[in-house]
Amino acid sequence: MCTQIHMCIHIQSFSHFLNSGTGPEVWGNCNAPKAITVSAVIYCLRSMVGHDIPLNQGCLKPVTIKIPPGCLLDPSPDAAVVGGNVQTSQRIVDVILHAFGACAASQGCMNNITFGDESVGYYETVAGGAGAGPAWHGRSGIHVHMTNTRITDPELLESRYPVILNKFTLNQGTGGRGKFRWW
Structure with a gap:
């Protein structure tokens, strides 16, 4: 679990990103490799x-991204990074979109579920939702930002894995109140 990490993205203009205030890499796995950080900016x-x-490297020509080596967003080669893709990348997107006033925060994580043993392994991202914007309501139960995948159909899950899915529903009323809400 990532707690008490410091991420700071200074945006001097639409094309100049400085991550100079970001904290050092962390002991846990919430570090995001530089490639993930740059992908979130793109x-x-x-x-x-x-x-x-x-979507190619050329679209970054007018953009300056400065990330100090050894920080949470460009950790050393020995740092654990698996959570950087599924959690930190979503937070980077939330920070940038918030800085531009473009959108409220998403669910903040790719909401992963995993199970298995010696004979089977299952890993999936489970949709959370999209934050509301300046003129629109948010959406629940959809993949957003750094995860644009689709969940496995229950019938496929049950036919390929030794499980039975009893219930899969949205958690209603968790989006907060406001003119534009996350339903």
Whole structure:
């Protein structure tokens, strides 16, 4: 579990990102490799631009991203990083979108579920939801931001794994109150 980590993204302009206030890499696995951090920045910029921008390294030419080596967002090669992809990447996106006033926070995690033993292994991201924006309600039960996957259909889950899914529902009323809500 990632707790008490410090992430600071200074945005000097739409094209200048400085992560100089980010804390050092952590002992747990919530460090995000530099590639994940850069991917989150690209995702945010492409989402906010409002035009179809090809996804390639060229779209970053006008963008400056400075990340101090050894920090949470560019850890050393020995640092654990699995949580950086599923949790920290979502937080990076939330921080950037908030800084631009583009959207409220998402669920903040890819909400993973995993189980298995010596003969079978299962890992999946479970949709949480999207935050509300300046003129729209949020959505529950959808994958957003750094996870745009689709959950396995219950019938496939039960036919391929030794499980029976008894219930899978949305947790109603968890989005808070406001003019535009996360339903």
